[in-house]
Amino acid sequence: MRRLMIISLFIIACQKTDEKRPFVINGAGSTFIYPLISKWSYSFYNETKNQVNYQSIGSGGGIKQVSERVIDFGASDKPLEREELDSAKLFQFPVIVGGISIVYNIPNLNEKLYLTGEIICNIYLGKIKKWNDERIKKLNPKINLPDLKITPVRRSDGSGTTFIFTNYLSKVCPEWKDKVGYGTSVNWPEGIGAKGNEGVANYVKQNLGTIGYVEHAYAIENNLNYAYLDNKKGNFILPSLRTFQEATKYAKWDSNNDFFEILTYQDGDSTYPITGAVFILIPREKKEKNKQIIEFFKWAFEKGDSIAISLNYVPLSKETKEKVMNYWNEIIK
Template sequence: MFKSLRKGIALLALVAATAVAGQAGAETLINGAGATFPYPIYSKWFSEYAKIDTSVKFNYQSIGSGGGIKQITAQTVDFGASDKPLSDEELSAAAAAGGKLLHIPTVMGAVVVTYNLPGVGKGLKLTPEVLSDIYFGKITKWNDPRIAGINRGLRLPSSPIVVVHRSDGSGTTAIFTNYLCSVSPEWKTKVGTGTSVKWPIGLGGKGNEGVAGQIKTTANSIGYVELAYAFENKLPYAFLKNQAGNFVEPSIASTSAAAAGAAKHMPADFRIALVNQPGKNAYPIAGFTYLLVYQHQKNHENGKKLVEFLHWALNSGEKMAPALLYAPLPVNVKKMVEKTIKTIKY
């Protein structure tokens, strides 16, 4: 009897020890969803961070900013991601569902106008007026005098322009249409801005990936994507005329130039647009991209791990941004973000 009892106790101890060991080695899974705009750099960050903290794993679904806002509001993920600052109404809906939702800027990126023109490589120039009229369907041929007039020396085809836009709820669309509203009163009145709009014309592509794919496989097309997607797909991008009257190439430097003025007047909640900013070197279609995180985390372990990751991303992660064609946060914004992260409770 005593032998059986000792064996039973030993067996229970072994099971308990195994369970503790299993818990100690278990991964904390942090789920996120949203913007495709920052997907290249977020993928890099999650991969690199897994080497630093092997106890945490990130699962990020690149479904578009609209989807990210919906999922974080519904609290089906630990964080959302959006290139569009939430409206007051969206923040109120989130507050009713789970409390105060914070915008955590991560990096800045350029939304580029990319194209597939056989025989025409890099160097296409576009003005705000021409770009908005292409998306209105008023300019329909590549050799239209208004395009040809600002592109002397380029042999533009007489082919119809194939316009491509996002089909899903998209922060990239919000940045692009916000820009069109800022340069075209007609666009502001008739179409407006948002993660989804009623496009006058065009084909839809899902995600930055989808639009880049459409452009790559469709001759005489034009569309808008985040700079990294154009670069990755070896697609050319247009030089855009900025507020100062200069044709500017999208780059880390010109994106940072766009943020310079806006950063001086950064609101405490970080909800600010970077489109059509002043400055001779400022690229006109740029934006911050945000992680959306509830200030009061309901899951202690996930909240703790998420905050640790945010601190790492703000410091070590930012250094990886230029290699992936994103601009790091301005110094003053970075300091503000650090303070905001410290307010997260778990």
């Protein structure tokens, strides 16, 4: 009888050992996706008890830390090319699309400004210095613009948001392309540096005369004014779910090149010109941990769209999600 009891207890113990235990995964990078990944993680934990820790340190930091295997996954608004992925031995896939708003703080101004890529370029080159510059007034004849110094605000950290913004400027402004170029970090001709989307948003909110670029969710969250921008067709467009989604119509999302895609300055009558995707980077050799990471993002694909939309992000289309999930099946074999 005692032997039977011992055997029974041993069997129960083995069964408990075999039960799936909650896991913990650690990620870092893009501040662009931070508001969304925070809410996804919270809901995922409540449903599964699996924990996703994420640090909003900027895309450059995320790329560096996942390349050095400090974290389980990185998130970047800058897609990596095949050579970079091979060098760091990483896989890459997109999870969400969003846009960058041009935000500003002008006293007693409730109307939305109209700005062009050329004007924004010249502000960040230090060539347009006052809000009542004739080039801005010409686009906004009904607005009484003040004789106030413009203070451009930009990121001080390695940033995928900076990559998207400077890629856009390089497409609309030849002088920017020649003198500055684009990347997660550039040699800024002008401006005050702030850390993260949250840092830029806070600086603009607290200082008159400022202009900055932030992921749209930060503009909404901080109740910042944001501008109409001219797109490739010459139409002035506000950032929104619909206008970000228009840009995705021109994306190919090819798994053969790890979904490398840049969405700035796309065609289309109502396409917003500063649109971008967030990409997840995972080490190629960590198959078991990657299964856990994929379980989280699969949950996000299946149950997280409403959360994304509530924060003004664009979920991937059903077709694109299927491409990504097929890619997952290949990389975790």
